[in-house]
Amino acid sequence: MSKERRVESYDRGRIEDLGRAKDWAIHKPGMWAFYLHRFTGLVLSFYLVMHLGVLGTGFWLGHEEYTVILQGLESLYIVRVLEIGLFAAFVFHALNGIRIVMFDMTVGLDIQEQLFYLSIALSFAIVLAGVPFFLL
Amino acid sequence: MSTKKSNTAGWNWFLQRATGVALVVLLGFHFAVEHFIVGAHHITAENTVERITYGVIEGDHVLGQISINMPAFLYQATAILLLAFSIYHGMYGVYNILMEQDGLKKYRAQLKYFFIVFSIVLFIQGILIFLAFFEPFWEIYDPR
Numbered sequence: 399m400s401k402e403r404r405v406e407s408y409d410r411g412r413i414e415d416l417g418r419a420k421d422w423a424i425h426k427p428g429m430w431a432f433y434l435h436r437f438t439g440l441v442l443s444f445y446l447v448m449h450l451g452v453l454g455t456g457f458w459l460g461h462e463e464y465t466v467i468l469q470g471l472e473s474l475y476i477v478r479v480l481e482i483g484l485f486a487a488f489v490f491h492a493l494n495g496i497r498i499v500m501f502d503m504t505v506g507l508d509i510q511e512q513l514f515y516l517s518i519a520l521s522f523a524i525v526l527a528g529v530p531f532f533l534l
Numbered sequence: 535m536s537t538k539k540s541n542t543a544g545w546n547w548f549l550q551r552a553t554g555v556a557l558v559v560l561l562g563f564h565f566a567v568e569h570f571i572v573g574a575h576h577i578t579a580e581n582t583v584e585r586i587t588y589g590v591i592e593g594d595h596v597l598g599q600i601s602i603n604m605p606a607f608l609y610q611a612t613a614i615l616l617l618a619f620s621i622y623h624g625m626y627g628v629y630n631i632l633m634e635q636d637g638l639k640k641y642r643a644q645l646k647y648f649f650i651v652f653s654i655v656l657f658i659q660g661i662l663i664f665l666a667f668f669e670p671f672w673e674i675y676d677p678r
Contacts (some may be wrong), residue, residue, distance in 0.1 A: 399663035429632045431545065438633060439624070439628075439631075439633070440628065443624035443625070443627060443628050445657065446620055446624050446656075447622070450659050450660055450663065451657055451659075453663045454659050454662065454663055456582070456663055456666040456667060457659075457662040457663055457665065458577060459663075460676070461579030461580075461583075461672075461676075462579070464579045465577075465578045465579045465580075465667075467626075468574075468577050469575065469577075469578075472574050472575035472577075473575070478575075480567070480572065485565060485569070486665060488561055488565065491551060492557070492558045492561070492562070495554045495555075496555075496558065498550055498551075502551060503542075520582070520669075522552065527568075528569075529598050530596050531569050531570050531573070531595065532569065532574070534573075534595075534596055
């Protein structure tokens with residue numbers, strides 16, 4: 399990417415930024431898909447770092463500690479519920495990611511909004527079906 | 535000086551898509567194994583060794599008793615690829631989001647090197663976790 403790339407944005411000042419908050423209301427589905435994809439991507443990336451940190455106990459502390467720490471975390475109800483959130487983030491990010499790759503191949507561009515609704519609906523269905531696996 | 539135009543951005547774009555598609559399968563498999571077959575609260579060091587060293591996936595969770603004997607190298611390949619792809623995809627994704635913030639653009643070089651080094655550290659940590667549950671290694675290394 400060239401370094402002299404021009405960026406067409408400028409500081410509009412705090413007041414105007416706040417005024418632009420109403421723009422949320424006119425966001426099109428594609429924009430929501432974009433924000434949701436980013437949000438879930440950040441969640442998954444953050445989790446990846448934490449995950450490797452926790453599992454690292456297996457190497458750095460040993461096997462017994464690994465089992466104790468994992469089962470200790472899993473005994474907390476909040477952890478189980480957060481895992482459902484993690485699963486939801488993955489499912490939506492994956493489905494919407496497939497949608498993005500389709501667009502890259504110029505497939506489905508004219509039904510992109512419907513495909514966003516479809517990825518939301520499928521995400522709900524898959525996550526709902528997955529709930530027992532996390533809570534039981 | 536080479537006259538060939540650098541196409542790093544194009545490659546990164548392609549790799550982000552390719553690893554993304556692969557991760558749908560790999561991370562789907564990871565969730566299926568750890569959460570749907572084994573169940574996260576049933577995970578122990580012992581059954582992690584069975585999976586990583588021998589490719590034996592055993593669980594008695596919501597779906598009932600399940601036992602799958604995968605070729606060990608295949609399970610190990612999914613683990614290592616999942617590690618590499620998720621780090622690349624995740625870290626490059628976060629870097630890209632940061633690079634879209636006007637205030638951070640002047641730190642492009644520093645952030646790039648930070649993410650490269652951080653990704654390598656994560657990858658090494660992942661490999662060490664893998665080795666911890668790879669029996670031939672652990673038998674020699676185990677600090678106890």
